[in-house]
Amino acid sequence: MKTLLVAECRQGRPADATAELFGFARTLGAEVSVAYIGNPDDLPRFDGLVYFADVRDSGEYDPDVHKRLLLQAVEAGRPDAVVFMHSSWGWDLAPRVAAALKAAQVTEVTGVVGEGYIVDSCNGKMRRTVRPLTTTVVLTLQPGAFPALQPGGAPEIHLLRAEHGSNVEFIRYEPPPADGVDLTRAEVIVSAGRGVGSREHVELVKALAEALGGEVGASRPAVDAGWLEHSRQVGTTGQTVSPALYVACGISGAVQHLAGMKGAAFVLAVNTDRDAPIGEVADLFVVADLRQFLPALTAKLKR
């Protein structure tokens, strides 16, 4: 099997997750080449073929131009699989390439069985195996699903030529809203999820956080509902935390939330649904309605 690993350039550097693309190819025992639209002074460390275009010419985000560059690399290398990380850049570009190639795409791959790729469904409660029926397949990999591997060495460069002209124009980056709470150093975090149900019940979460001497965190919907500020959000589009204790209240455990808190030393989950995927990372799973359980726990701690 021949893989074309598509490495992402973030602020001039190969993204750290590029190592997981190499880990995936190793898992498959596949032949590897890399496509990279980046900085010529900072190439992925790899002693094979790199299809390369200069980011100063092609932009860090320019999906139309990047699609055409990748199609050149596919044309030249004829890979069986074109592999991206499932990042905001990868999930945006992969289907464009798949559409142009009329190739099957499998999104957020977590494992491989025979000719098929394993993916999560129903918010991580279930899984399925998807087998491509086309000769080329486009894949995106779930972050953290494959081991990180850094091959090392200096690449052999195959230059790609950018054709300009794009239907989307990149204007600028905006930094995340800076409203102040740093959860990354907190020892204890008690997080509120959608299951908390209302702003009023967020007080139960705050009271428990106070009794534990910890900070209040949040899942995405709790922030979107305006219950808590964005700087308290944990997950891929929020903060990545590693407290000694993480209490997940009414949080189902979507992969984007888990990505931000699976480094916690001890996870206590409070959820009415005992099959909720948060069970995957919970050291202690309390199947209960948080509206009854949180006040009881807070009272017990105060005594």
Place this chain on the structure above:
Amino acid sequence: MKILVCVKQVPDLESRFVPNAAGTWFEEAGLAFRMNDYDEFAVEEAVRIKEQLGGAPEVTVLSIGPGRVVETVRKAMAMGCDHGVHVMDQDAADRDPWQIAAMIAGFAGPRRFDLIFTGMQSIDRGSGQVGLLTAERLGIACVTTVVGFSLEGRRATAERELEGGARGVVGFGLPALVTCQLGLNTPRYPTLPGIMKSKKREIECLSPDEAGLEAPLTMVSGFAPQVRMGSGTVLEGDAVELAAQVVALLNEKTAVLRRGGAQ
């Protein structure tokens, strides 16, 4: 101006899923269905644009699926969409993203929409492909994962959400397709008059072939509960007793209660 919104009906994810006999998806019996979260943002955004432009744009909502999805089309109409379209497809759950996009593009192509809104992904499948594949087939601009959107004439500006909560601001001309992310807006609740009115409205019905169904590019098997790696303790029972057990376990397994914070 013509706007299309694509919506999917999804199951309530707190349900327990039982694989079907073919092992491709779940048995539907006993499940409750509703509009995909991300698609609610799409409907809301389309209706807001209609309002901003003094009601001039015509908003069409499309859903592919069995008879039950009409309910979701009606909800979108009660939220403010003008026309409803149902691609009556009993086998929608077994279609792959390529096939769904083929049907949407087949419907949308000749009707020349200026703007198409979809969710960035569905909560049950999460392929994140349908919007992009549709736009690529139609040969129009596509911006994904959008948390901010504005329109001036035929020029749009959107904010894409990136990792860590950063944003990428992009500009593009119409026609275009936008995939909506959580946080773009707060979807409205349908009003009672809206609901009553939507009930009386006709919904255009198409067959998958009329919409432009193509052959699949993938095959699915092995739909099953996730293999749990979790080896944690599960506790159930009375809240007060649970609290005592949890405090005892926290004392045993962690040092956090000894830091003095919890006294």
